[in-house]
Amino acid sequence: MPSSSIGPASAPHSDIILSARALTKTFRGFTAVSGVDLDIKRGHIHALIGPNGAGKTTCFNLLTKFLAPTSGSITYDGVDITRSEPAEIARLGLVRSFQISAVFPRLTALANVRIALQRKRRGDSFDFWRSARCLGALNDEAMALLEVVGLAEFAQSNAGELPYGRKRALELATTLALDPQMLLLDEPMAGVGKEDIEKIVGLISRVSKDRTILMVEHNLSVVSSLSNQITVLARGRILAEGDYETVSKDPRVIEAYLGASGAH
Incomplete structure (x- = not known):
């Protein structure tokens, strides 16, 4: 892999590259994300999942600065980016993919x-x-x-x-x-045919070797094969965290998925 063009953007400051504290987003009285505390470890593939309506897309949009939080804070690589714009965080090495056409x-x-x-x-x-x-x-x-x-x-x-x-x-x-240090992938398998899923999984795995990835993904088999850590959201709050084996056996997670219409 050519290190000159796709290597990490900067030297690490700590094990945690992206952190959110008490992250909250309210729309006209409806709280879509409520008090989320999240830590993304440097060099990991971290998946954000949950049944439909769980608030994961809103949370992802807050972390990628496509939405401004109602309250709470976000820190990236030691820098407070709570009020930053997407272009500003991209210059810092935090880049959202598959949404930028x-x-x-x-x-x-x-x-x-x-x-x-x-x-x-x-x-x-x-x-x-x-x-x-x-x-x-x-x-x-x-x-x-x-x-x-x-x-x-x-x-x-x-x-x-x-x-x-x-x-x-x-x-x-x-x-x-x-030249991103961290990639944020919004449903990378959306619209991808079955014949291409394995190729995209392999591609994500390859490019993750020297960077951090946070992704929202509905395909749980993809999540299980790629992720080091998984955060499960339900009703705007963190329901469970851990590796795939841990969260897939959590009774609260099972209930949330089985009780949600259209859950995968």
């Missing part, structure tokens, strides 16, 4: 990754549209990232023509171009 369908896979690399270097500037030489200089780094996600042979294919599973892989490559 990084694919320009009429451009090649290689061009998509080059653009992401250019954004990393120039921030929000789009002057790279005027400089083919500037983008061309990034070809080697872009190809290295495509190789990491198994797309090197599709470098000259238009992104819009790639099968869905490979588009997901391309989205991940463009996210890795931002």
Whole structure:
């Protein structure tokens, strides 16, 4: 794996990279997340799960700064990010993937990754549209990232023509171009056919080797195969935490899933 382009963003400060305390979100009197305390260990794959309506999506949106909390605090790598914007935390190395539609369908896979690399270097500037030489200089780094996600042979294919599973892989490559220390994956298996699930699982496992991952995922077989730690939410509160064997045998978790319509 090419360390120059996808290694960790900074040296570790502690075992805990992302922490929330008393995290709460209220919408017009309805409390979607209530007093959540959460610690994500550096280098782990941590899954956030729960039955429909459990508050996991709201919690995830709070942690990724797509929502502002009503109360509580969030700390990332020793920095208070409670009031930060998504772009600010991305610069710190905390990047949300599979929600950032990084694919320009009429451009090649290689061009998509080059653009992401250019954004990393120039921030929000789009002057790279005027400089083919500037983008061309990034070809080697872009190809290295495509190789990491198994797309090197599709470098000259238009992104819009790639099968869905490979588009997901391309989205991940463009996210890795931002040099994240921690990846936040929002339902990475959503819309992925059965034939591609194993490939995406393998891809997530590979890119997790030198970074932390927090994911929301409905597919419990994926959660069991990938996760070091699982937090189960129900009615906006933490119901249980632990490895898959522990939480899957917890009577409260079993009751929450069996009692919820549409639970997986």
